[in-house]
Amino acid sequence: MSPTDTLRPVPDTLRAALETVCKSVGTRASDRLAAAHDASHYLLTPSVVVTPSDVEELAAVLEVARTDGTPVTFRSGGTSLSGQAGTAGVLIDTRRNFRSIEVLDEGARVRTGPGATVRAVNTRLARYGRKLGPDPASEIACTIGGVIANNSSGMACGVEANTYRTLDSSILVLPSGTVVDTSLADADERLLRVEPVIHAGLLGLRDRVRGDERSVSALRDLFAFKNTMGYGLNSFLDHDRAVDILEHLVIGSEGTIAFVAEATFRTVPVLAHVATGLLVFNDLAGATSSLPSLVAAGFATIELLDATSLRVGQRDPSAPQSLRNLNVVGHAALLVEYQEQTADELKVQLARVPEVLRELPLADPAVMSTDPARRAQLWHIRKGLYTAVAGSRPSGTTALLEDIAVPVERLYATCSALTELFDRYGYPESVIFGHAKDGNVHFMINEQFDSPEMLVRYEAFTEDMVQLVLGQGGTLKAEHGTGRIMAPFVRRQYGDELYEVMWAIKRLIDPHAQLNPGVLLNEDPASHTQHLKTTPPVEEEVDRCVECGYCEPVCPSKDITTTPRERIVLRREIARARDAGDAILVATLEREYDYDAIQTCAVDGMCQTACPVLINTGDLVRRLRGEDVSAPVQAAWRASATHWRTVTRIGGSALSIARATPSALPKAATTALRAIAGDDNVPEYSNDLPGGGNRRRVIASDQAAAVYFSSCTTTMFGPVGDDGVSESFIRLCERAGIQLRTPDDIPSLCCGTPWKSKGLTTGYATMKRRVGESLRRATQDGSLPVVCDAASCTEGLEILLSSAGELGIRVIDAVAFVDEFVLPALPTGAKIPSLTVHPTCSSSRLGINPALLRVAAAASERVVVPEDWGCCAFAGDRGMLHPELTASATRAEAADVHRAASAEHASLNRTCELGMTRATGAPYRHVLQILDEATRAMRQEPTGPAH
Ligand SMILES: Cc1cc2nc3c(=O)[nH]c(=O)nc-3n(C[C@H](O)[C@H](O)[C@H](O)COP(=O)(O)OP(=O)(O)OC[C@H]3O[C@@H](n4cnc5c(N)ncnc54)[C@H](O)[C@@H]3O)c2cc1C
Numbered sequence: 001m002s003p004t005d006t007l008r009p010v011p012d013t014l015r016a017a018l019e020t021v022c023k024s025v026g027t028r029a030s031d032r033l034a035a036a037h038d039a040s041h042y043l044l045t046p047s048v049v050v051t052p053s054d055v056e057e058l059a060a061v062l063e064v065a066r067t068d069g070t071p072v073t074f075r076s077g078g079t080s081l082s083g084q085a086g087t088a089g090v091l092i093d094t095r096r097n098f099r100s101i102e103v104l105d106e107g108a109r110v111r112t113g114p115g116a117t118v119r120a121v122n123t124r125l126a127r128y129g130r131k132l133g134p135d136p137a138s139e140i141a142c143t144i145g146g147v148i149a150n151n152s153s154g155m156a157c158g159v160e161a162n163t164y165r166t167l168d169s170s171i172l173v174l175p176s177g178t179v180v181d182t183s184l185a186d187a188d189e190r191l192l193r194v195e196p197v198i199h200a201g202l203l204g205l206r207d208r209v210r211g212d213e214r215s216v217s218a219l220r221d222l223f224a225f226k227n228t229m230g231y232g233l234n235s236f237l238d239h240d241r242a243v244d245i246l247e248h249l250v251i252g253s254e255g256t257i258a259f260v261a262e263a264t265f266r267t268v269p270v271l272a273h274v275a276t277g278l279l280v281f282n283d284l285a286g287a288t289s290s291l292p293s294l295v296a297a298g299f300a301t302i303e304l305l306d307a308t309s310l311r312v313g314q315r316d317p318s319a320p321q322s323l324r325n326l327n328v329v330g331h332a333a334l335l336v337e338y339q340e341q342t343a344d345e346l347k348v349q350l351a352r353v354p355e356v357l358r359e360l361p362l363a364d365p366a367v368m369s370t371d372p373a374r375r376a377q378l379w380h381i382r383k384g385l386y387t388a389v390a391g392s393r394p395s396g397t398t399a400l401l402e403d404i405a406v407p408v409e410r411l412y413a414t415c416s417a418l419t420e421l422f423d424r425y426g427y428p429e430s431v432i433f434g435h436a437k438d439g440n441v442h443f444m445i446n447e448q449f450d451s452p453e454m455l456v457r458y459e460a461f462t463e464d465m466v467q468l469v470l471g472q473g474g475t476l477k478a479e480h481g482t483g484r485i486m487a488p489f490v491r492r493q494y495g496d497e498l499y500e501v502m503w504a505i506k507r508l509i510d511p512h513a514q515l516n517p518g519v520l521l522n523e524d525p526a527s528h529t530q531h532l533k534t535t536p537p538v539e540e541e542v543d544r545c546v547e548c549g550y551c552e553p554v555c556p557s558k559d560i561t562t563t564p565r566e567r568i569v570l571r572r573e574i575a576r577a578r579d580a581g582d583a584i585l586v587a588t589l590e591r592e593y594d595y596d597a598i599q600t601c602a603v604d605g606m607c608q609t610a611c612p613v614l615i616n617t618g619d620l621v622r623r624l625r626g627e628d629v630s631a632p633v634q635a636a637w638r639a640s641a642t643h644w645r646t647v648t649r650i651g652g653s654a655l656s657i658a659r660a661t662p663s664a665l666p667k668a669a670t671t672a673l674r675a676i677a678g679d680d681n682v683p684e685y686s687n688d689l690p691g692g693g694n695r696r697r698v699i700a701s702d703q704a705a706a707v708y709f710s711s712c713t714t715t716m717f718g719p720v721g722d723d724g725v726s727e728s729f730i731r732l733c734e735r736a737g738i739q740l741r742t743p744d745d746i747p748s749l750c751c752g753t754p755w756k757s758k759g760l761t762t763g764y765a766t767m768k769r770r771v772g773e774s775l776r777r778a779t780q781d782g783s784l785p786v787v788c789d790a791a792s793c794t795e796g797l798e799i800l801l802s803s804a805g806e807l808g809i810r811v812i813d814a815v816a817f818v819d820e821f822v823l824p825a826l827p828t829g830a831k832i833p834s835l836t837v838h839p840t841c842s843s844s845r846l847g848i849n850p851a852l853l854r855v856a857a858a859a860s861e862r863v864v865v866p867e868d869w870g871c872c873a874f875a876g877d878r879g880m881l882h883p884e885l886t887a888s889a890t891r892a893e894a895a896d897v898h899r900a901a902s903a904e905h906a907s908l909n910r911t912c913e914l915g916m917t918r919a920t921g922a923p924y925r926h927v928l929q930i931l932d933e934a935t936r937a938m939r940q941e942p943t944g945p946a947h
């Protein structure tokens, strides 16, 4: 199907009505096609995407849609796998403006908006030693709204700590517009007063369910383990009052009966004392038959890996030698972990391990490890299974992750039969893995949905799989929700009576079928094979993407234009439109893509830090920028790579002149320069920029322990205070007795990022050659490390040298260098009272944030890292080219910074310091300047240049 088929014009009346009640109504082709994609294998293009700013606006949108007869679907993190977060009607973005988090009762409870991610909530709770009960693997991106609506769980929470068990109260908006606050003492009376039909209806259904023995027994069996098929009818057995039944029915209702506007959870303790082990068995039977003793032994997680998983795991570079040596035939493994609150509790558990393991049919002796590195290796294998299989799927196929649960004693029979089905239907790479403790396993298949034969194969496989799981007394969805994929099978799982009860709930609460119709309950037996997603091959970065959405929360442009996932799926949509010969749509999408995706990408690579298949969407954007650069602009920037000393001096002087000049003139100069170098290559001048900085000094030394590569940004942008990071770094090294030298041509060198980030390939190649030659000389062919004083330049230099083939030269950031070599030699003494630090995208990617914190702690009594910190998107010059990008990216962090009210503010990259200064009004400096001052005061040294 071409995108045009699904991009019917938005009716004028609907658009106008929505625009009167909501400020953000997206009707452009890009808005709609980008939002069509979630992590599932379904694709429905919304007629319009609205982003309400508060509950009132949301209720008004519901009202407009009801009047218009258009269905609505809530979209939050978009990580759902069953097709429940997509629609051809109105898609309501409930993530962007609903992210509040309030910790209550010293962390014992937490109240949040539905758009807050699980990770963000747990970050807030961490300092109290608490966390949320539900622990989905997608915690980086999935949100409270989605977790409640899907009743999500994970590795450890089982059915004891899921949302159903740990939700304290919630605020719900019903399709009628009625708001229900379940925390109020008289919530039930209020519901009776404002919604008497719903109140009576729920009590009637409660009595109907309780009055039927077969219903009671079926529900007790099916909800003894994880089960997200259909509505959570166990609510009728577990709760008496209508309002409590309603609240618990909403859990797992997939946005089909109410909007969750706010939720309060009871939290669980963080169990910080942990030991992990991989138990390998000769066969699946051995692994599954061992489950009862392992559960009895108190393991918090017991994760199954079948033989195919083990073979995939062996390819993981971090796999332990014992696993790599294993000749996997029919083996299976259980990854087990103890999680305890105290070291003593863990000791007691570990003391019992030899006895427990002695009884098990292990293929290899097993060891429980508390070593973080070893534990991380083991978990990397388990968590990397999805990555390995989904990321290497054939181009043009769609990954589909299934999620079943059976009583634990039936797990062996079920997994064996599943393996036979994979063989029979030709899905050889399908891995079975998952939460064996709960009888809940996942398996992944890659399918080509645009091939009719493949679709027939998939339908037949699904039918056999449904028969298998139901035959074992299991559930077809354990934690991912019924969605569209299993809606036609709900009746088969529950039988006619309970299925009718489910429809009665839907009709009672949502009589106009306004909320997410087609999801969870669907009378069309073939609905699960409609609206299937196809993925046209496009390009390297795009083709690997599984559209999981993990990358979205970390992206600095997420609230202003597009997310990494949207940048990728829009490439797919452009390709689809091109294949369909729709030139107008291609032109429209490409035009909108320019600002939305290309200009406002900070190319900071934060998306890669979150992506399970390691896609750096910034690489894609850089390449696309390069394709757009004209020959004269390439030539101008190539010339600048040859004369960089002059360019940086002029740049710095221009800033100094601009600061001293009436404000209209700098603007005029910007315009003139843009005419030469291209609109997107010359930053906008603004009055909050500093004057130029000092020239970079050349230092010679025969006794140097390192080669100092000072960043050209220190020349372009002057420091806060008398001198900048260069002088501080040199002084700190002197105090530690460390001699430095610089390349003899340092004033003309650069890490290459200005060219690379703009796709200016010829200029980049010129700089790469010059830097490679110079550093080979200065480091004596790599015998000395290179130290750089700006994190993004450190990262840029590492990339430049490795792409130049200079792999023998070690690059280290100045902060990590000071942490390792200088701090041990510095005096301790009085510190500044408080310091707020801003880690950067590069310091995260370089893995030096712990070093940053140690250096900060050496200078300050209290170090604050804002809980909402993220990439500032200043990204060299991006913040000057598009100030709105930095403003949006830093909004939440700036609020944290103001609340902390620290005495000083620091980062480790000059342009990020500028970005954060602009965002917060607080002067940010390099952390080494602050350490230099603090330790100088201790020694009462005279100020001034060290050389
Ligand atoms: C790689 C991967 C791993 C995963 N691992 C797990 C796992 O370990 N355990 C697990 O349980 N799940 C897992 N999931 C599934 C998924 O992440 C969860 O179901 C998650 O909770 C969905 O949250 P979301 O914010 O993305 O919601 P969305 O996908 O945006 O929406 C989910 C449903 O909730 C509805 N909804 C959203 N917000 C609201 C609201 N405020 N009010 C009412 N309805 C609302 C939507 O309409 C939709 O029906 C995984 C997914 C992926 C891609």
Ligand code: SF4
Residues within 6 Å of the ligand: 554, 555, 556, 557, 563, 564, 567, 600, 601, 602, 603, 604, 605, 606, 607, 608, 616, 617, 618, 619, 621
């Ligand atoms: S590089 Fe940065 S701005 Fe660009 S898509 Fe990735 S996270 Fe977003």
Ligand code: SF4
Residues within 6 Å of the ligand: 544, 545, 546, 547, 548, 549, 550, 551, 552, 564, 565, 568, 607, 610, 611, 612, 613, 614, 615, 617
């Ligand atoms: S880029 Fe990576 S994280 Fe983002 S949606 Fe694609 S696969 Fe997921």
